Amino acid sequence: MKLITLFISLLIANTAIAQKHVPLPHGMIFGEKPDTIALMPASKLEAFMGKKTRVTTAISGRVIKVIKEKGGSFEMDAGNNRVITAHFTNAGINLPRQLAGRTVIISGIAAKQFIADDLQHMAGDTVSGKKQHKVNANPGRKVSFEVKGLMIDK
Incomplete structure (x- = not known):
């Protein structure tokens, strides 16, 4: 009986340790499998969107950090010091x-x-005079992405 208990506890401990060091394999999918027919780099997303506020697409890019593990929230590099929140x-x-x-x-x-x-x-309430501030090179727009599917590429 002690031998069986010892064996089960070693098996559980070994599995817990092994899961921490397993690298994520190429092609691993979270959610739905992404459609890669019209795939574009994340750096070209804003140019592709133009004046549209919403567009359905597939992009590839590097994940900067995972913000929330549960719920799948992360940040993706969009080039030129821009970040896509997904x-x-x-x-x-x-x-x-x-x-x-x-x-x-x-x-x-x-x-x-x-x-x-x-x-x-857009509402017509523009500021003029002393309160007017300079327009910076970054127009202040952020792009968010509602992800349906993610696949590890590299």
């Missing part, structure tokens, strides 16, 4: 922290988020 539409997805630094392919809906200055400008 989250899964299915809240039941769990992403491992080991995904950071890996190149992935994601498919879903990209949406532009506007800052308050853009919204005021």
Whole structure:
């Protein structure tokens, strides 16, 4: 009886240790399998969107960091010091922290988020005089991505 208990405890401990060091394999899929027919790099997403605020597409890029493991929220590099914030539409997805630094392919809906200055400008409430501030090179728009499927590429 003691031998069986010892064997089971060693088996459980060995499995727990082995899971921490297993690298994520190429082709591993989270959620739905991404459609790679119209695949583009993440750096070209904003140019592809143009004046559209939402577009369905598939992009490939490097994951900077996993923000939330449960729910699948992460940040992706979009080039030129820009970041795409992505989250899964299915809240039941769990992403491992080991995904950071890996190149992935994601498919879903990209949406532009506007800052308050853009919204005021669109409403016609523009600021003039001393309160007017300089327009920086970064227009202040962020792109968020509602991910339906993710596949590890490299």
